[in-house]
Amino acid sequence: MAISKKIQGFLGSSSWIRKMFEEGVSLKNQYGAANVFDFSLGNPNLEPPLRFKELLRLVAGKDIPGMHGYMPNAGYPETRSAVASCLRKEHGVLSLSAEHIIMTCGAGGALNVILKTLLDPGDEVIIPAPFFVEYRFYVDNSGGITKLVKTKEDFSLDLGEIDITFTEKTKVVLINSPNNPTGKVYGEATIRELTALIEEKSRLYRKDIYLISDEPYRDIVYDGVKVPSIMSACKNSVIASSYSKSLSLAGERIGFIAVNPEMADAVEVVNGMILCNRMLGFVNAPALMQRIVSGMQGERVDVEEYRRKRDMLCDGLSSFGYRFTRPEGAFYLFVRAPIEDDIEFVRALQRRKILTVPGSGFEGAGYFRIAYCVDDATIINAMEGFRQTLKEYLKF
Ligand code: PLP
Numbered sequence: 001m002a003i004s005k006k007i008q009g010f011l012g013s014s015s016w017i018r019k020m021f022e023e024g025v026s027l028k029n030q031y032g033a034a035n036v037f038d039f040s041l042g043n044p045n046l047e048p049p050l051r052f053k054e055l056l057r058l059v060a061g062k063d064i065p066g067m068h069g070y071m072p073n074a075g076y077p078e079t080r081s082a083v084a085s086c087l088r089k090e091h092g093v094l095s096l097s098a099e100h101i102i103m104t105c106g107a108g109g110a111l112n113v114i115l116k117t118l119l120d121p122g123d124e125v126i127i128p129a130p131f132f133v134e135y136r137f138y139v140d141n142s143g144g145i146t147k148l149v150k151t152k153e154d155f156s157l158d159l160g161e162i163d164i165t166f167t168e169k170t171k172v173v174l175i176n177s178p179n180n181p182t183g184k185v186y187g188e189a190t191i192r193e194l195t196a197l198i199e200e201k202s203r204l205y206r207k208d209i210y211l212i213s214d215e216p217y218r219d220i221v222y223d224g225v226k227v228p229s230i231m232s233a234c235k236n237s238v239i240a241s242s243y244s245k246s247l248s249l250a251g252e253r254i255g256f257i258a259v260n261p262e263m264a265d266a267v268e269v270v271n272g273m274i275l276c277n278r279m280l281g282f283v284n285a286p287a288l289m290q291r292i293v294s295g296m297q298g299e300r301v302d303v304e305e306y307r308r309k310r311d312m313l314c315d316g317l318s319s320f321g322y323r324f325t326r327p328e329g330a331f332y333l334f335v336r337a338p339i340e341d342d343i344e345f346v347r348a349l350q351r352r353k354i355l356t357v358p359g360s361g362f363e364g365a366g367y368f369r370i371a372y373c374v375d376d377a378t379i380i381n382a383m384e385g386f387r388q389t390l391k392e393y394l395k396f
Contacts, residue, residue: 006140014363015133017041019345024355031353033188037382039355039370040355042180042332044248046301046373052247055292068287070080073278075103075256079290083256087239088299091229095261102273103285105253107216108134110240114257115142115172115209117272123171128157130334132180132214134322145169148363150334154325155182155334159197172210173198178217179225181362181369183327184336185221190229195234202236208265211237216255219246221299221329222307238269239342243293245330246300254289306331309372313379321394327354330375334364338393341366348392352385 001008008027020040027036033338074080088096104110115125121143127135139146147170149161162173173194177186185195194209200210213230218241221227230237242255259270277284287376314326323336331341337345342358346368359367372379 009298010137016131016357017166020350020355020357023350027350027353027355034377034381035353036375037354037378037385039372039374039378040329040357042245042373043250044245044301044331044373045375046230046248046305046364048248049296049299049301051296051299052249052292055295056288059288059291067092067291069216071284071287072274073284074101074274075285076287076290076294079103079294080256082156082294083258086379087231091231092221093229093231093261096231096258097261099276100259100261100266100270102257102259102270102277103290104240104255104257104277105282105285106244106250106255107240107242108138108255109253109277109280109282109285110242110257111135111138111166111174111212111214111253112141113273113276114213114238114240115139115144116276117269118142118210119144119171122169124167124169125172125174126162126165126170127174130155130181130362130367132176133362135174139174142163144171151182151184155179155184157186157194159193162194163197166197166205166209168205168207170201170205170209171207172212174212174214176214178215178221178329179332180217181331181332181357181359181364181367182325183330183332185225185227185328188226188233191230191233198234198236208236212240213237214240216240216242216245219328219332220303220306221302222310223328225328231258231260231262235260235264237263239253243289243296247293247296248301249289249293252289253288254285254293257287258315293352306373309374309376309379312376313372316379316383317386320390322386322390331371333370334359334367334374335370337366337368338390340366342366345389345393348389349385352389354382354385354389 024038080101119142124145125139211234237260239258244250346358357369
């Protein structure tokens with residue numbers, strides 16, 4: 001066998017999301033795209049704001065010497081400065097400056113750089129579940145050990161469970177809010193309590209433990225919900241984020257890391273991250289995209305569109321009898337399957353050409369995920385299939 005045993009294992013257990021997406025491609029070839037209702041992938045269906053195209057044309061037409069060449073590994077100083085200035089306002093952390101920002105290849109790139117910088121082999125990373133499954137690979141990439149902690153019934157953090165999961169090997173707590181796959185947003189009190197717990201454990205084990213907040217969905221929240229600032233709550237915090245969802249630029253691979261300036265070792269941590277951006281082979285974030293996002297700070301896609309889709313989907317599904325917690329952010333709905341075996345239920349939906357992802361794929365067995373970043377017709381035309389599939393199972 002050419003590939004490593006580890007990758008063989010990962011291939012076997014790798015993402016359900018990709019699996020469903022690939023099965024979707026073959027169903028679409030067979031039945032035509034309009035007859036397949038694909039809710040499998042979190043690929044935003046909204047186009048980037050108009051300003052993106054304007055800036056793209058403007059930047060592409062410029063004649064700046066070296067504009068397609070290498071640059072400092074952390075990114076262009078003016079881009080880092082623009083990001084810092086936006087975050088300073090958002091988080092109210094006045095000492096945050098360009099030196100605390102590293103431009104990355106998306107949030108995925110950001111997380112790999114952060115973990116590579118912080119983890120020694122065997123260090124443990126506490127992650128609330130259900131969770132974005134790629135985290136497992138990212139932690140493993142840096143020799144870390146993933147320690148999952150179940151969330152409560154409403155997907156809020158179970159701080160009691162997190163408390164007993166800490167060991168002397170814990171180095172990182174990794175949270176994601178608004179959450180994929182549940183749409184949950186952790187409130188201010190929760191973040192404060194989590195910070196107190198991390199600080200207590202840091203004292204107990206006489207070591208620094210870090211809070212990483214993965215927040216690519218920060219701007220996608222509904223009904224006036226606020227995502228609290230991790231930076232103003234927790235000194236040892238690092239933000240991983242991107243423009244993949246907020247500006248619908250997922251394919252352009254542009255994101256950033258923000259290191260809390262209040263962290264005692266902030267300079268050393270940033271230097272380590274800059275080196276890791278290079279060591280991991282990213283070298284630097286895409287040049288053209290850095291120039292563009294510099295001019296788009298504070299902008300976002302029309303979140304109201306996602307809110308409308310959420311409501312259309314939630315209202316329809318609840319009228320049939322599906323059970324779920326209405327998402328407060330992101331564009332995923334995590335629905336309770338009417339039977340224990342979520343994979344069987346997802347297969348039943350698939351027979352009606354509805355593609356979703358089993359909760360087991362996110363360590364959330366008994367549920368399935370619907371990504372509603374799709375056009376309205378997909379939601380409307382899938383409704384009858386959702387209704388009939390549930391009816392089939394409620395008979396028993
Ligand atoms: N984190 C979460 C929770 C995600 O859902 C995703 C993508 O879906 C990522 C990180 C990766 O984002 P990016 O495309 O910016 O690398």
